[in-house]
Amino acid sequence: MLALPRKPRFERQLPQERRRALIEAAIECLKRHGHEGLSIRRISAQAKVSVGLINHHFPGKDGLIAAAYRHFNSDLVGGLRSAVARAADSPRARIRAFLEASFSRPNLDQDVLAVWVVFWGLYRHSREIQGVHQETYQGYVELLRGLLGELAPGPGRPRFNLRLAAIGLAALLDGLWLEWCLDPGNFQPQEAVALCESWVDSLCERQS
Amino acid sequence: MLALPRKPRFERQLPQERRRALIEAAIECLKRHGHEGLSIRRISAQAKVSVGLINHHFPGKDGLIAAAYRHFNSDLVGGLRSAVARAADSPRARIRAFLEASFSRPNLDQDVLAVWVVFWGLYRHSREIQGVHQETYQGYVELLRGLLGELAPGPGRPRFNLRLAAIGLAALLDGLWLEWCLDPGNFQPQEAVALCESWVDSLCERQS
DNA sequence: GCCGTTGTTGTACGATCGTTCAACAACGGC
DNA sequence: GCCGTTGTTGAACGATCGTACAACAACGGC
Structure with a gap:
């Protein structure tokens, strides 16, 4: 059985970089969908991360906003x-x-x-x-x-x-x-x- | 059994008057709770009517707004x-x-x-x-x-x-x-x- | 006093919301 | 190569959302 080089399922990033990416995703969602863009799920999808990650890097939705x-x-x-x-x-x-x-x-x-x-x-x-x-x-x-x-x-x-x-x-x-x-x-x-x-x-x- | 004069459970109103009351309730909710005030349930409560009434007098939430x-x-x-x-x-x-x-x-x-x-x-x-x-x-x-x-x-x-x-x-x-x-x-x-x-x-x- | 009209109620439904949390896995240190 | 740290995942939860709809009842006409 060969040990094929698998593509990692996700990439770890420094908190500061991930935070910045999440902030930019939030602003992009705001531009695209207005007030309705301010949802954890939309922002997560825009940033291509899972829904749980925002609450790991920010105290909550309001903190991110x-x-x-x-x-x-x-x-x-x-x-x-x-x-x-x-x-x-x-x-x-x-x-x-x-x-x-x-x-x-x-x-x-x-x-x-x-x-x-x-x-x-x-x-x-x-x-x-x-x-x-x-x-x-x-x-x-x-x-x-x-x-x-x-x-x-x-x-x-x-x-x-x-x-x-x-x-x-x-x-x-x-x-x-x-x-x-x-x-x-x-x-x-x-x-x-x-x-x-x-x-x-x-x-x-x-x-x- | 006496037929006691009961208080009617609700009052029928002319559509135009009810519509006006709902509109004013919506604006009051907006003042009190901002964007979160724009919810059927909040507006209904403010106008003291049931949740179903808005969709009877308006094509929907967006119509009321x-x-x-x-x-x-x-x-x-x-x-x-x-x-x-x-x-x-x-x-x-x-x-x-x-x-x-x-x-x-x-x-x-x-x-x-x-x-x-x-x-x-x-x-x-x-x-x-x-x-x-x-x-x-x-x-x-x-x-x-x-x-x-x-x-x-x-x-x-x-x-x-x-x-x-x-x-x-x-x-x-x-x-x-x-x-x-x-x-x-x-x-x-x-x-x-x-x-x-x-x-x-x-x-x-x-x-x- | 009965009846038809229709304004009104309130439950039910499926969707989506924000948050939690146990499990997973990437990466650095040794 | 193993291990600990910790960034990351995704299912699950209860709350709340907008709408639909069947049942109810107030009021006017007769």
């Missing part, structure tokens, strides 16, 4: 941060880079917004999601506020209200993002960038 | 429309009324946004929800565009781009609404109104 939310958030902020870092060293150029990264792939994608929306829907009733939001949203706000803080007000104009300016720009950006994803035919991404830039323009020209 | 979405949408648009109608007969006063209605009860409510977010989460994967969105969102956009169309541009300025102006204002409004509901401590509703008004101001002062 929270981890996926953290991953998704830091991907966004990290992508924006590096887009800004690649830009020319002028405040306006950096803001422009931030806006163009916001209104292009991979962020500007109907699937991506669908994922966000499901997470937001969980926010109110999940302490874990709330915690992750606190962790990561601050990074986003600080990035945006930092960019606006570099701007100089127009000559003879008072320094604009940085807090309100950041709130408003974030809102305009999120709103345009939302609108585009709900109906991509309504306007061009370039137009969204232009609208945001004219908001920034008017910051230096008016009293707020 | 679509009807609830339609109800929720037209409540919003109707409320805004009547707020505008109550305002003074000046373009700016009408816009102000629209904004103040947007940033006050019952629209500005964490529960209400939670309901919207669940509906948005269903949007991508439900033809019915998409259909209702088409029906009702147009009314909202037309209301907003009508208000902006009444505005006169500043002296010597070209008429602003009405389409982009409406898109931008809607985005700013939605974004502020979202931000406030996610973190009500971040800014005051009055500040949101002010931000939107300064957007409208700048429409008449700049070329876009």
Whole structure:
């Protein structure tokens, strides 16, 4: 009887790698099936592992979802941060880079917004999601506020209200993002960038 | 044996009234339990009827949800429309009324946004929800565009781009609404109104 | 007071959910 | 080559899901 080299029935992986694979499978399921994609069995099938494995690497389904939310958030902020870092060293150029990264792939994608929306829907009733939001949203706000803080007000104009300016720009950006994803035919991404830039323009020209 | 006057075991209602009660129960469940509130059994319990009744008055669970979405949408648009109608007969006063209605009860409510977010989460994967969105969102956009169309541009300025102006204002409004509901401590509703008004101001002062 | 209409009830069913856990097996250390 | 560690499997469980349907009963018409 020859000892034929059998293909192993499965492959052991380092916990950190398996966790990452499970997180990415969860996000993929979310894109494909929306809220209904958030099921242990769907995610297991997507990751090509058995149903029991998720509870071995995460405290439970909610733990995996929270981890996926953290991953998704830091991907966004990290992508924006590096887009800004690649830009020319002028405040306006950096803001422009931030806006163009916001209104292009991979962020500007109907699937991506669908994922966000499901997470937001969980926010109110999940302490874990709330915690992750606190962790990561601050990074986003600080990035945006930092960019606006570099701007100089127009000559003879008072320094604009940085807090309100950041709130408003974030809102305009999120709103345009939302609108585009709900109906991509309504306007061009370039137009969204232009609208945001004219908001920034008017910051230096008016009293707020 | 006396024929004691028994209390009827249930009360028959006109289909339209029962349907309305079920829709309101569904929305209440959505506010209370988020996406998990969208279950036949929870909604039945909330409406104090049996589980079978929903399928008698609606084609199914999805039918009820679509009807609830339609109800929720037209409540919003109707409320805004009547707020505008109550305002003074000046373009700016009408816009102000629209904004103040947007940033006050019952629209500005964490529960209400939670309901919207669940509906948005269903949007991508439900033809019915998409259909209702088409029906009702147009009314909202037309209301907003009508208000902006009444505005006169500043002296010597070209008429602003009405389409982009409406898109931008809607985005700013939605974004502020979202931000406030996610973190009500971040800014005051009055500040949101002010931000939107300064957007409208700048429409008449700049070329876009 | 009886009857037909139909709004309403509640059980039953099969599917799917999240979690548990005993058994299995891949891989590193010796 | 054996062994211990532990990543992995998959069946099993009870809970809950949406729907179907037969039986019930409230109410209006006569």
